[in-house]
Amino acid sequence: MFSATVARKVVLSVCRASLRPGVTTVISLGYRGDAPEPTIIEIPLPPWQERTGESLDIKRKRLLYESRKRGMLENCILLSLFAKQYLNTMSEPQLKQYDRLINEPSNDWDIYYWATEAKPTPDVYQSEVMDMLKEFAKNKDMEQRLDAPNLEYLDKSN
Template sequence: MLPQLLLCRNLARSVLRTWSRGASNSETTQDDVIVDFDDPEHLPLPEYPKRPNEPLNKRKQRLLYQSRKRGMLENDLLLSTFADKYLKDFNEAQTEVYDDLINGVSNDWDIYYWATGVKPTPQQYNTEIMKLLKEHVRNAEKVTRFRQPELTYYL
């Protein structure tokens, strides 16, 4: 099995190298360079840009949308219902913590596992907002969450 995986990896590298060289006749740009990391645990990840001057109502609108469009249905349902229930009442500091949580974590499965208690929450994200999210996930009221709530706008 291992020789087949190595063969596939080497084939993919050679195809990508050939493609990046022959993709255009223009000069090679930074986007054309293929970088291969042997240690996927230490991949450099881009940081989410901070928006210090963003008005609070605009930030809440952005977070409401981002809570709905996560890329995985589980978090779409959990975070959209959470944002619908709590985001409108968050102050500026709480809103910033929520922003850091949903945009600072590079893997949505981490948020899901932390919120559901499958994995322990790292100290950096173990905040009052995460505790509120965990309470929301426990769903003591037994609310059915098959659909995302209707969009609301904070003016």
């Protein structure tokens, strides 16, 4: 004769097996037909153009803003901290290089991969500023970089 434990296991396995087709039916009714064709719409970005007639002070402020507002956290942190450290001491040619570097590529991940040297930097973006950014990204001083810097450092007049 069956023991109570063996009988219980048999009953439970029969019950589970009888429930599975019902669950499968419910799940399969949730979606009917073939998968729709992927429709990816690519909106072309206008080509980057260097801004002419912009004072160095305005350019620095714009680049600071653009360094902070990237659309991906990794670059927001990396570029805003880099801008805090270097932007005020950059020469005009360096500012132009930085402007092109952060605004011309259409994919922010490319900038991140180049800066962290996960991918090789294209020759068109390889510059003194890119070398500075790569060195900064190495974080040799092992600073804790978890967030973009506060904006208090901008108000130096008070």
